[in-house]
Amino acid sequence: MSAPLPVANVDRGAPIHIGEFIAMTASLMAMAALGIDTMLPALPDIGNALGVTDVTDRQYVITIFSVGFGVAQLLHGPLTDRFGRRRLLLVVLALYAATNILAALAQSFPLLLVARFLGGSCVAGCRVATVAMVRDCFSGRSMARIMSLAFMVFMAVPVAAPALGAGILLFGDWRTIFWIIAGAALLLAGWIAIRLPETQHPEDRRPIEPGPILAGWRIALTDRLSLGYSLAAAALTGALYGYLGTIEPIMAETFGSPQLLIVVFATTAATMAVANLANSRLVMRLGMRRLGHGAVAALVVISLAHLALVLTGRETLWTFGLAQALTLACFALSTSNFSSLAMERMGHIAGTASSVQGFLAITIGSGLGMVVGQSFDGTTAPLTIAFLLAGLAALLAAGLTERGRLFHPA
Template identity: 50%
Template sequence: MTNGAPDRPARTVPGFTEFVAMVASLMAMTALAIDAMLPALPAIGEALDVAADNDRQLVIGALLIGFGLAQIVHGPLSDRFGRRPLLVGGLGLYAASSVVAAFAQSFELLLAARFCQGIAVAATRVLAISIVRDLYVGRKMAQVMSFAMMVFMAVPVLAPLFGEIILAFASWRWIFWMFAAIGIGVGLWIGWRLPETLSPEDRLPLTPARIGRGWRHTVTERKSLGYMLASAMLSGALFGFINSIQQVMYDTFDRPDMLVPAFAMIAGTMSAASLLNSRIVLRLGTRLVSHSALLAFIGFAAAGAVMAYTGNKSLWVFLILLSANMGAFGLCGANFGAMAMEEMGAIAGTASSVQGAVGVLVGAVIGGSIGQMYDGTTLPLSLGFLVCGSLALVSVLATERGRLFNEDELANEPARV
């Protein structure tokens, strides 16, 4: 790891474990801002006079829209000015918007603050991936991202529990105070310990022509486009789950007490899948692992759709199939991201921003549609998973010219540390 700011004294470089923890923390900011809110949605709706139950999903949707749109901006800025300034600034905005949300007296102001939170966490997502891509490529990048995802997946296990604990003793507004404190803490940690990873000679001019070339290359290079779209489809399934799960637990199964355990079960499966991926991806390759997992995702989704269509209302069968689906998702995510970035090293910030924006915005639209189709059953969610998985497979097949499980082209390229 290099320090890209010669006008500053050299900083202590984090070790591998601390570096992975930093990346995981940055990636976890989004999940924390979403998942900790789920138990609070009924209380927010009651406090701010939200009439329709499905409208409460806008607390999630507003953040996702800001998250998706802002990534387009953060990437080119980071390619010009470096990763650290935008990263620290994004964490500051995360804390500030959390404070505004804590004081909000109207649903509209709360949604505006959530939109700003989305802008803030977009910086953490784009820059986390850009920093990893500054240092690693190919299977090694997939391994680093898998370790980060393993730690990151602990957040969906704990975040709803944090929300439940806060609601047991205080108002939902204190969840936002928790967000503010975490944003400040992570910002101080990053500001003190993480050096600049983008060397001065690698910085790119901030001109419309250069940005346009970067966007065009990102959306026309075969692997970047194909795996970006595949990731977007799977993100649609994930966001559909996030939008629907509170109502599914509360209304479909009449088990509000199971929301936190269900999240723990599902996120635990995803975390285990990420750990497994970190152990096997260097040996088996990103394509063999992720393509096999995608086929499994489609199979589990089909089973869930059949279960819902035939009227099977077993909570445990639903949770087992959903956990299996999300475990397969965990084996796809880091690998799809690494393959999408294989040819993007020279424009890592811009490419990460475009890929992230497309993934989040397309995923948010799909996930929002799945959530709005909630009809008191699990059928819309199950069919959404099946359609998203099938479209992801179409994208992968088009990218790989009809052949699955091909060996990685950059499998043996060394880490750039």
């Protein structure tokens, strides 16, 4: 695979106070997670209200959002490289609010799914512009550190969102959740409008023309680090979406404890936050490759041990919760480093590269997650196997990308 044009890995620094920059980055990332995690406790009510009786069909509320989130990234990349990060963020947040209002007003399941697909497509711009924004300001291990700190703050959303969704259902219905997400999107747009300057340098602006767009896609798809680590992230993301799509029926049907869904979600999210905090402290000393590769190897070992418990009939709610907490901690360690490695040589086309990498990771991942969700058989075996296979695939992709030199410090 050919290398991109050379670009200096210079840390320009955050355009606002670093703490506010990290909080803003985390909030932008949280927009998509808010659209997924608040839905989990509302899925039964949505199904009852709109006549969806099959528990697996309810998962389309999440998976169709994820598909839109992945596919639309190819559109947002060239847009943010042409018009800048700030302008795109303001537009997509306003549109995201509008799609949530449409979802709140939907009177049929197909219309709700249309609104969810459009919502995922809009909020995809947040992901693309945010990664590009961080890459504008930081590179290499510094970028991995900033992303880890942002992910640590961001992980408060999976902890709080299911509880928020359940709390809203105590005084309102599932439609109220969409109204609140719309309000949150508009508040975030206001924060950005007031505080965030443009981070893209004028020399990095690219025209919206077929030639430059195709050239940017080619660079992102032929660069060894960009493609290899995007595919590794895609495999792991597939298992994560499988977890998101099946955790509600697993808690309700497999363990008969739907009331503990929030507890399990909070526990796993907390371990992911701790993993990201550890990564932010260790990555400057150990490097992205040692931490990322080691985390995937640990994920494979944990998944093997978990599968042994499942197949021998010794799975309990406690073993499931512990295994998922450890597995998702490894997921957090690996993906935060893999995303930085994929962007390492993409500074001059940060928006386009971020969109291509996000398209691969999210689209492939959501497709795999849909397969895992539809494979639910009343046990935790399909999900456990999914994490094992995802870890092996990610380790293989990383090994091929590094030409067999796993765990090296460079």
